[in-house]
Amino acid sequence: MTASELQPTSALQRSMPRKGCRNPFNSIKFFVLCHSILQLAQLLVSGYLKSSISTIERRYGFSSQKSGILASFNEVGNTLLIVFVSFFGSRVHRPRFIGGGALVASLAAVMMALPHFISGQYEYTTELKDDNAGLCQSESSFQTTLSNHSCTESQLRESNAQQGVFPLLLLGQLLLGIGCVPIQPFGISYIDDYASKRNSPLYLGILLAITSIGPAFGYMMGSFMLRFYVDIDKLSKDQIFLEQKDPRWIGAWWLGFVVAASFLFLTSLPYLLFPRQMPKEKAGNDATEPSAKEEKKLLPAQELTLSQFLKSFPNIALRTLRNPIYLLVVLAQVNLAALVAGLATFMAKFIERQFTQTASFSNIMIGGVSIPMAVLGIILGGILMRRLNISTKGAALMCTAAILLCVLTALPLLLLGCSTQTVAGIFPTKTNGTLACSAGCSCPTEAFNPVCGSDGVEFISSCHAGCATKILDNNNSKVLNYTDCRCIDVNGSYGYALPGTCGSSCKHFLFPFMVFSALTCFIASLSQTPSFMMILRTVKPEDKSFAVGVQYMLFRVLAFLPAPVLYGTAIDTTCIIWGQKCGRNTSCLYYNMDIFRQRFLGLQVLFGCGAFVCFLLSLLVLRHRAGQRSQQAGQSCTMVNGVKISDDHTTST
Numbered sequence: 001m002t003a004s005e006l007q008p009t010s011a012l013q014r015s016m017p018r019k020g021c022r023n024p025f026n027s028i029k030f031f032v033l034c035h036s037i038l039q040l041a042q043l044l045v046s047g048y049l050k051s052s053i054s055t056i057e058r059r060y061g062f063s064s065q066k067s068g069i070l071a072s073f074n075e076v077g078n079t080l081l082i083v084f085v086s087f088f089g090s091r092v093h094r095p096r097f098i099g100g101g102a103l104v105a106s107l108a109a110v111m112m113a114l115p116h117f118i119s120g121q122y123e124y125t126t127e128l129k130d131d132n133a134g135l136c137q138s139e140s141s142f143q144t145t146l147s148n149h150s151c152t153e154s155q156l157r158e159s160n161a162q163q164g165v166f167p168l169l170l171l172g173q174l175l176l177g178i179g180c181v182p183i184q185p186f187g188i189s190y191i192d193d194y195a196s197k198r199n200s201p202l203y204l205g206i207l208l209a210i211t212s213i214g215p216a217f218g219y220m221m222g223s224f225m226l227r228f229y230v231d232i233d234k235l236s237k238d239q240i241f242l243e244q245k246d247p248r249w250i251g252a253w254w255l256g257f258v259v260a261a262s263f264l265f266l267t268s269l270p271y272l273l274f275p276r277q278m279p280k281e282k283a284g285n286d287a288t289e290p291s292a293k294e295e296k297k298l299l300p301a302q303e304l305t306l307s308q309f310l311k312s313f314p315n316i317a318l319r320t321l322r323n324p325i326y327l328l329v330v331l332a333q334v335n336l337a338a339l340v341a342g343l344a345t346f347m348a349k350f351i352e353r354q355f356t357q358t359a360s361f362s363n364i365m366i367g368g369v370s371i372p373m374a375v376l377g378i379i380l381g382g383i384l385m386r387r388l389n390i391s392t393k394g395a396a397l398m399c400t401a402a403i404l405l406c407v408l409t410a411l412p413l414l415l416l417g418c419s420t421q422t423v424a425g426i427f428p429t430k431t432n433g434t435l436a437c438s439a440g441c442s443c444p445t446e447a448f449n450p451v452c453g454s455d456g457v458e459f460i461s462s463c464h465a466g467c468a469t470k471i472l473d474n475n476n477s478k479v480l481n482y483t484d485c486r487c488i489d490v491n492g493s494y495g496y497a498l499p500g501t502c503g504s505s506c507k508h509f510l511f512p513f514m515v516f517s518a519l520t521c522f523i524a525s526l527s528q529t530p531s532f533m534m535i536l537r538t539v540k541p542e543d544k545s546f547a548v549g550v551q552y553m554l555f556r557v558l559a560f561l562p563a564p565v566l567y568g569t570a571i572d573t574t575c576i577i578w579g580q581k582c583g584r585n586t587s588c589l590y591y592n593m594d595i596f597r598q599r600f601l602g603l604q605v606l607f608g609c610g611a612f613v614c615f616l617l618s619l620l621v622l623r624h625r626a627g628q629r630s631q632q633a634g635q636s637c638t639m640v641n642g643v644k645i646s647d648d649h650t651t652s653t
């Protein structure tokens with residue numbers, strides 16, 4: 001979505017001689033097809049990143065704040081460059097710019113996968129290396145191999161190499177943001193220029209439908225890829241001992257980037273063959289369009305030089321922002337965008353942790369439930385606007401009511417969860433991981449190999465549970481059972497412990513949680529189309545392009561950039577114990593789930609209330625004005641994601 005979505009038809013447009021040739025690259029229909037696939041590929045990457053972020057976080061030991069920065073970093077390049085795109089508009093060879101952008105994005109996706117190939121194998125605390133590893137070693141016999149918690153040389157090298165992973169991923173994200181800049185705005189303006197007037201809304205509708213549903217494919221791909229083990233390319237099947245349910249499981253997060261990069265590369269190729277200008281599509285009897293009308297719609301920006309344009313931008317932005325309805329609606333949308341950005345980045349992690357689900361399953365919930373419900377809401381909102389011929393005031397009322405209802409349905413979500421399971425020495429009472437019963441076991445301090453005791457208490461490792469023996473699977477020497485655990489007291493004798501987390505006892509809340517959250521998504525999305533309508537109807541026609549540009553700029557600067565970082569920081573504050581590797585903090589091992597839920601969902605309720613207040617104020621302002629301004633009749637049009645897809649009304653009076 002960008003500044004130039006509503007870019008008027010270009011003055012460069014010439015009527016080209018209509019040859020009867022069948023060259024597909026002279027057909028706008030073929031362009032629309034290519035562009036649909038390209039946008040899908042582009043959204044696949046960005047959706048995929050969000051679906052795999054909790055896995056990347058665990059793999060490279062990031063805090064959630066760092067993953068928030070990573071998730072929002074593509075907006076940096078995007079924000080900086082979008083102004084230029086709206087300036088250059090149709091002055092450049094648009095298909096080539098789109099193709100070039102897609103190639104850059106493809107390269108960026110390769111870069112995102114790169115850390116996997118330059119870093120070594122994923123290492124976790126393992127009990128396979130020697131016979132007694134992971135067990136309580138009573139006296140100091142194995143002191144040298146185990147209690148020595150400084151890391152080995154290879155671990156240290158690996159740990160140092162991982163310091164470079166974050167900058168590399170950031171660079172990939174920056175490049176991805178830059179590559180994606182020309183794709184949508186140039187694509188839309190190109191289609192708008194060369195499609196027949198009759199078909200143009202259809203084409204834009206197709207593109208926007210893909211834009212809305214595209215991220216869902218990213219989450220679906222995430223769900224598929226994260227089922228494979230991260231080192232699937234380096235290990236054979238019987239060398240993989242972790243189970244998907246294990247909290248240490250890392251899925252093949254990089255695989256999706258490789259797939260998406262190839263997809264992007266292939267879809268970028270046709271763009272190198274599309275002409276700079278193509279014959280305008282002939283459709284029915286509107287082949288002769290009044291070009292005078294096109295001239296009238298010209299932006300002032302088209303005639304300015306770049307420096308003039310850059311100078312005039314703040315002025316026009318300020319002029320637009322002085323319109324109170326515009327300001328209020330944009331602020332409301334910024335609140336909603338912040339809500340969605342936080343949700344998109346961390347919802348999977350929340351489901352994973354709160355309901356003890358795999359990353360793969362959490363992503364299915366988002367891609368298969370939340371996003372489709374939101375798309376349905378957007379479509380229904382558009383249909384309602386069109387069918388009921390709702391006025392601006394009616395739109396404000398609809399938005400206010402939808403957001404109020406959305407906040408109300410979000411409130412029960414706060415109750416649908418449970419506390420962190422009991423983890424000895426960590427939760428509910430924290431003793432910094434040392435337990436009296438296993439104090440003499442010389443357990444490695446950085447071990448994270450959770451086991452679930454037969455008394456229902458979780459231990460951070462089998463050693464911390466004081467287990468003295470283990471029972472192995474004969475086939476693959478996987479540990480089945482740790483026995484004689486002195487920290488587990490069952491009727492006066494030592495209990496046993498099974499590998500893996502006990503998990504939260506919350507799985508039964510998952511279904512109602514998903515129902516309520518899908519409902520929330522659906523209701524909130526109803527406000528999307530009406531709120532865009534309010535913006536387009538309240539700004540001056542000549543400022544419309546700028547208004548939409550400024551709107552998306554504010555989305556980026558106030559919502560998409562800071563929101564994931566804010567959410568990540570809030571999530572970090574709820575961590576009980578951080579993982580350690582070679583003395584460095586890695587990602588969080590245990591969260592206080594009650595506080596996690598309250599802060600994560602609380603932020604959403606907060607942004608929801610912010611949006612509600614803004615919509616309510618805009619409604620009051622409109623009421624106040626109702627007597628002074630007569631509403632224009634016949635201003636009905638359908639909007640999806642901010643782009644007009646019905647008949648032109650902007651110049652009618």
Ligand SMILES: *[C@@H]1O[C@H](CO)[C@@H](O)[C@H](O)[C@H]1NC(C)=O
Nearest residue numbers: 480481482483484496497498
């Ligand atoms: C683990 O070992 C204990 C003690 O030998 C036994 O009672 C328990 O049934 C075993 N559990 C499993 C799942 O093998």
